[in-house]
Amino acid sequence: MTTTTAPPATTRTRPTLTPVLLALLALLSAFTPLSIDLYLPALPVITVDLHGTVGDIQLTLSAFMIAFGAGQIFYGPAGDRFGRRPVILSGLFIYVLGSIGCAFAAEAGHLIVLRLLQGLAACGSVVLARTMVRDLAEKDQAARAMSLMMACTSIAPMLAPLIGGQILWFFGWRAIFWTLAGIGGLALVVSYFRLPETLRPEYRQPLVLSSIVRRFGELARHRAFMGYAFTTSFMFSALLSFLSGSPFVFIEKYGIPPRSYGLIFGGMVAFMTIGSLFNARFVRVFGAGRILRWAVLVPGVCGVCALVLGQIEARYGSIGMWPIVACFAPQIATISLIAPNSMALALQRYPHMAGTASSLMGVMQFGIGALFGAAVGQTYDGTIGPTTVAMGLAGILCFVSNWLLVGRQS
Numbered sequence: 080m081t082t083t084t085a086p087p088a089t090t091r092t093r094p095t096l097t098p099v100l101l102a103l104l105a106l107l108s109a110f111t112p113l114s115i116d117l118y119l120p121a122l123p124v125i126t127v128d129l130h131g132t133v134g135d136i137q138l139t140l141s142a143f144m145i146a147f148g149a150g151q152i153f154y155g156p157a158g159d160r161f162g163r164r165p166v167i168l169s170g171l172f173i174y175v176l177g178s179i180g181c182a183f184a185a186e187a188g189h190l191i192v193l194r195l196l197q198g199l200a201a202c203g204s205v206v207l208a209r210t211m212v213r214d215l216a217e218k219d220q221a222a223r224a225m226s227l228m229m230a231c232t233s234i235a236p237m238l239a240p241l242i243g244g245q246i247l248w249f250f251g252w253r254a255i256f257w258t259l260a261g262i263g264g265l266a267l268v269v270s271y272f273r274l275p276e277t278l279r280p281e282y283r284q285p286l287v288l289s290s291i292v293r294r295f296g297e298l299a300r301h302r303a304f305m306g307y308a309f310t311t312s313f314m315f316s317a318l319l320s321f322l323s324g325s326p327f328v329f330i331e332k333y334g335i336p337p338r339s340y341g342l343i344f345g346g347m348v349a350f351m352t353i354g355s356l357f358n359a360r361f362v363r364v365f366g367a368g369r370i371l372r373w374a375v376l377v378p379g380v381c382g383v384c385a386l387v388l389g390q391i392e393a394r395y396g397s398i399g400m401w402p403i404v405a406c407f408a409p410q411i412a413t414i415s416l417i418a419p420n421s422m423a424l425a426l427q428r429y430p431h432m433a434g435t436a437s438s439l440m441g442v443m444q445f446g447i448g449a450l451f452g453a454a455v456g457q458t459y460d461g462t463i464g465p466t467t468v469a470m471g472l473a474g475i476l477c478f479v480s481n482w483l484l485v486g487r488q489s
Contacts, residue, residue, distance in 0.1 A: 094275035096215040096224055103273055104211060105231035106266055107167065107204040110174065112232065114143060114201055114259060115322060116239035116344070120337035121252035122326045128252065131187030133327060137456025139187070139194045140323055141449045146198030147205075148445030154203040155210070155438020156294070160286040163207045163214070163434075164276045170203025171267040178260035182253045197259075204266070206434070206441045213426045213433040214277035221426070222367040223359045225419035230355035233348050233415070240344045244337045282431050294435045304436070306484025307425035310371075310477055312443045314378060314417045316451040317410055317473035323452035324466030327459060333400045343404065347411045354415030367420040374416035375481040381410035382474025389467020403463060410474055417477070 094100065118125075126136045158166045177197035184190035212224050246254050284290065298304055329335040329343065362370060384406045392398035422440065429436040451469050458465040 094215065094277055096212065099273070100275070101224060101227060102231065103269060104208040105228040107208040107270070108228055109232045109235040110201040110263070110266075111147065111205055112235040113239055113262060114197060115140065116235065117243040117246075117259060118252065118255045119240050119322060119326050119344070120244040120330075120340050121247045121255060123330055123337070124247060125190070125252050129184070129187045129190065133459055134457055135187040135191070137323060137453070137459070139190050140319075141453040141456065142191045143194040143198035143201075144319060144445050144449035144452060146195040147202045148442045148449060150199040150202040151206045151438040151441035151445070153438075154206050155434040155436070155441070156284065156286060156291045158203075158207045158210060158278070158434035158438075159282070159284040159432055162276045162278045162283075163211050164270075164274055167204045167207050167274065168267065168270060170200050171263055171270060173200035174204075175260050175263040175267065176200075178256050178263055182256035182260070202441065202445075204270075206437050209422060209426075210434045210437045211277045213423075213430065213437070214279070217427055219362050219367050219423070222362045222420050222423035225423055226355045226359035226362065226415065229415055229419055230352050230359065233352040233355060238345065240340060241342060244340065247337060278434075282433075284432055284435070291435070294432050295439060298429070298436055298439050301428075303485050304425050304428070306480055307421040308440045308443045309480035309484065310375060311418050311421040311440065312447045313473045313477035313480060314414055315444045316448040317378060317382075317470045317477070318414060319448040319452040320455050320466055320469035320473060321407060321411060323455040324459065324463070324469070328463045328466060329400070332461060332463070347408045350408060350412035351415045354412050355419070358416050358419060362420070367424055370416055371420040371424070371481065371485075374413050374420070375478045377413040378410050378417075378474030379478030380474075381406055382471040382478070384471075385410070385467045385474065386471035389464055389471065393462040393464030393467070400463075403467065407470065410470065 122136055122140075125131075125139075126133060129136070154166060154170065174197060177193055177200050180193040181190060181197060184193055208228070209225060212221050212228070216224050242258075243255055246258060284294070325344070326340060329340055330337055335343065358370060385403070388398050388403050388406060392403060422437075425440060426433055426436050451473055455465045455469045
């Protein structure tokens with residue numbers, strides 16, 4: 080009598096943070112700068128073509144950011160319940176539809192609503208991409224991975240305004256949204272075939288309102304977590320203030336051609352890319368917390384300078400554009416040191432609800448940023464004053480948030 084033994088059970092191999100996966104996550108994280116920066120040079124043209132006001136067209140930017148931030152309230156907990164992969168794929172599909180709708184917008188109100196939809200769809204891939212980094216790495220390693228993602232992602236804001244200006248010149252502003260639809264379709268196809276599921280089964284959380292509220296409440300009561308969240312939120316608010324006001328100020332007041340505007344912004348983002356590579360190289364040497372504590376000094380100092388120089392230029396016109404641009408550049412570049420380190424340090428304590436923690440930071444980041452951007456648009460008076468006030472306050476608050484709420488806890 081012979082006996083047969085059952086073959087050994089196969090265990091499912093957990094995915095690892097390979098260069099290919101990191102590149103895909105960088106692509107998924109690029110939807111924010113792509114959806115914003117690609118159409119920045121077209122804002123004045125869209126204003127005329129859709130018979131809107133500057134405030135109306137500014138709302139297309141703010142609507143995207145508000146929806147982008149608010150949508151993360153859903154995507155984070157949904158990712159903790161259903162997994163990262165299905166939620167990302169669903170969001171990408173809706174993003175493609177929303178981008179096509181933007182290309183057919185007939186008036187400013189239509190474009191605002193469609194940008195809301197586009198923002199709601201785009202945030203899923205962004206919030207869950209950084210959550211997947213947390214699933215596969217911790218603290219300094221996660222900060223390094225996020226810095227490399229930001230270095231790759233920063234190519235988008237560096238090239239997007241320049242490319243957007245060329246598309247606008249040759250094909251018109253509607254072609255910009257067709258381009259976004261194509262990029263979204265490409266990301267959807269690649270993600271369908273190459274994106275793994277990284278959520279551990281034991282970390283799945285129930286999608287129940289009381290449980291979600293409890294998790295958000297736990298995060299909100301943690302002083303250091305909120306310190307990291309406010310630090311990156313106000314840093315991002317400075318960037319959105321610049322994006323909201325600079326196209327109109329530089330193009331209309333200072334006479335910069337739309338195609339050349341992308342070169343100015345691209346130069347700033349080049350420094351951001353260098354900062355990301357620096358952070359990725361040295362975060363294991365100095366630690367994410369130490370780099371962050373010194374990095375927040377830059378927006379604090381630049382914020383004060385922006386307030387002073389901006390008011391002088393707005394009232395007397397005696398400063399000129401370039402000294403203020405030189406003040407803006409280091410503040411924007413420092414995002415590459417502040418954002419990945421803040422995110423990694425904030426998420427390290429919450430592996431069991433990384434999606435929820437990432438979504439709360441995203442809600443604060445884009446919600447507060449959208450308010451700053453909207454304030455710049457609604458108070459625009461033809462001078463650089465509103466932009467410098469918003470960037471100055473955001474930089475100062477970034478510094479204060481980190482030093483008062485986080486201190487040396489990292």
